Amino acid sequence: KQEVTQIPAALSVPEGENLVLNCSFTDSAIYNLQWFRQDPGKGLTSLLLIQSSQREQTSGRLNASLDKSSGRSTLYIAASQPGDSATYLCAVTDTGRRALTFGSGTRLQVQP
Amino acid sequence: NAGVMQNPRHLVRRRGQEARLRCSPMKGHSHVYWYRQLPEEGLKFMVYLQKENIIDESGMPKERFSAEFPKEGPSILRIQQVVRGDSAAYFCASSPPGVGDEQFFGPGTRLTVL
Numbered sequence: 001k002q003e004v005t006q007i008p009a010a011l012s013v014p015e016g017e018n019l020v021l022n023c024s025f026t027d028s029a030i031y032n033l034q035w036f037r038q039d040p041g042k043g044l045t046s047l048l049l050i051q052s053s054q055r056e057q058t059s060g061r062l063n064a065s066l067d068k069s070s071g072r073s074t075l076y077i078a079a080s081q082p083g084d085s086a087t088y089l090c091a092v093t094d095t096g097r098r099a100l101t102f103g104s105g106t107r108l109q110v111q112p
Numbered sequence: 113n114a115g116v117m118q119n120p121r122h123l124v125r126r127r128g129q130e131a132r133l134r135c136s137p138m139k140g141h142s143h144v145y146w147y148r149q150l151p152e153e154g155l156k157f158m159v160y161l162q163k164e165n166i167i168d169e170s171g172m173p174k175e176r177f178s179a180e181f182p183k184e185g186p187s188i189l190r191i192q193q194v195v196r197g198d199s200a201a202y203f204c205a206s207s208p209p210g211v212g213d214e215q216f217f218g219p220g221t222r223l224t225v226l
């Protein structure tokens with residue numbers, strides 16, 4: 001059974017810092033991996049999708065990498081801003097399925 | 113292109129009543145998923161549907177919960193005889209045809225059972 005773990009559970013940084021969020025998964029037979037952002041009381045916003053054949057994806061100040069064989073992904077946020085404060089969720093789709101298995105998230109707070 | 117739409121956004125029910133949650137996928141999306149987020153817990157998959165078919169219901173509770181995605185109209189998640197433990201945020205997502213495509217989420221329905 002796939003399990004997704006995110007470290008750290010919470011993170012507080014001053015504005016302008018570069019930061020890395022970590023995600024690990026137990027079964028490397030994944031089809032893709034998605035990073036989401038969730039604001040309090042809101043839905044999920046898809047940030048990046050990495051197919052299993054890819055090593056990384058970039059969107060603006062965000063860069064996500066995938067090491068499928070070791071079961072790890074990182075989300076790099078450059079030059080953090082207070083508006084980046086949210087919970088970041090990592091989720092994987094196992095090969096042959098479409099259901100997403102989510103990690104418990106990293107709660108990020110960027111101090112102005 | 114409107115995003116995934118869910119209604120109602122907030123729903124209050126008393127124990128024993130029925131709850132009906134609706135989801136309209138993005139235009140061109142034929143796959144719908146339901147997830148549940150219990151208080152202080154992570155998101156858990158419930159069910160995956162295509163038009164008129166349930167494809168994967170491995171995450172659905174065995175009793176009281178059902179889902180449908182009719183040929184016409186929105187997908188419906190139905191909870192019969194609600195209990196306090198059903199209080200949660202229920203999210204719907206949709207994706208276009210094709211395996212392993214990106215899922216886009218709606219704003220969720222927050223169900224409170226009194």
